[in-house]
Amino acid sequence: AQTVTQSQPEMSVQEAETVTLSCTYDTSESDYYLFWYKQPPSRQMILVIRQEAYKQQNATENRFSVNFQKAAKSFSLKISDSQLGDAAMYFCAYRSANTGNQFYFGTGTSLTVIP
Amino acid sequence: NAGVMQNPRHLVRRRGQEARLRCSPMKGHSHVYWYRQLPEEGLKFMVYLQKENIIDESGMPKERFSAEFPKEGPSILRIQQVVRGDSAAYFCASSPRTAPNTGELFFGEGSRLTVL
Numbered sequence: 001a002q003t004v005t006q007s008q009p010e011m012s013v014q015e016a017e018t019v020t021l022s023c024t025y026d027t028s029e030s031d032y033y034l035f036w037y038k039q040p041p042s043r044q045m046i047l048v049i050r051q052e053a054y055k056q057q058n059a060t061e062n063r064f065s066v067n068f069q070k071a072a073k074s075f076s077l078k079i080s081d082s083q084l085g086d087a088a089m090y091f092c093a094y095r096s097a098n099t100g101n102q103f104y105f106g107t108g109t110s111l112t113v114i115p
Numbered sequence: 116n117a118g119v120m121q122n123p124r125h126l127v128r129r130r131g132q133e134a135r136l137r138c139s140p141m142k143g144h145s146h147v148y149w150y151r152q153l154p155e156e157g158l159k160f161m162v163y164l165q166k167e168n169i170i171d172e173s174g175m176p177k178e179r180f181s182a183e184f185p186k187e188g189p190s191i192l193r194i195q196q197v198v199r200g201d202s203a204a205y206f207c208a209s210s211p212r213t214a215p216n217t218g219e220l221f222f223g224e225g226s227r228l229t230v231l
Contacts, residue, residue: 045220103208103220
């Protein structure tokens with residue numbers, strides 16, 4: 001089974017600064033999707049950004065961007081110009097594009113934004 | 116277009132009672148997933164269903180847990196004879212079809228089960 005590892009249980013960042021959340025995964029597949037989901041205190045899971053493994057270009061969504069290193073199986077999330085509303089749990093997730101439909105989630109990183 | 120709707124948002128049960136959690140997927144979505152989130156942990160896959168079919172239940176405990184997604188009506192996650200260890204947030208998610216697609220899951224707000 002695929003595994004997703006988030007090695008940073010907690011991170012903090014000063015408002016307006018930049019923070020990077022780490023994620024690594026283990027798979028033998030070549031075609032898959034990677035995601036970052038945000039879970040604020042309301043607990044709703046919100047998609048932040050997605051990346052298709054076949055795309056070499058790193059995905060970007062406004063202040064959120066990823067550093068996708070396929071060979072290293074690394075998928076980090078960079079949040080620029082951090083805002084108080086960015087405070088949440090962030091989960092990295094993997095989904096095969098070919099077999100099955102499970103999402104595999106990491107254990108999450110709790111991000112605190114300091115005013 | 117309404118999102119994934121889960122109810123109840125909060126459910127309290129005593130040990131030995133039954134818990135039923137309901138999930139209506141987004142309009143046009145025919146695939147439903149259930150995940151469990153224990154306190155301070157990530158989401159653990161439980162079951163994946165399509166209309167009238169269980170596709171993958173590899174994450175479901177063998178006993179006391181069952182899920183269905185009937186032709187009409189919401190998907191239901193049923194927990195019989197609940198124990199304190201069942202206390203968790205249960206999330207439902209839906210997607211429009213299998214891969215390839217946008218790949219993402221759309222989540223409901225979760226149902227928090229507390230077993231006294």
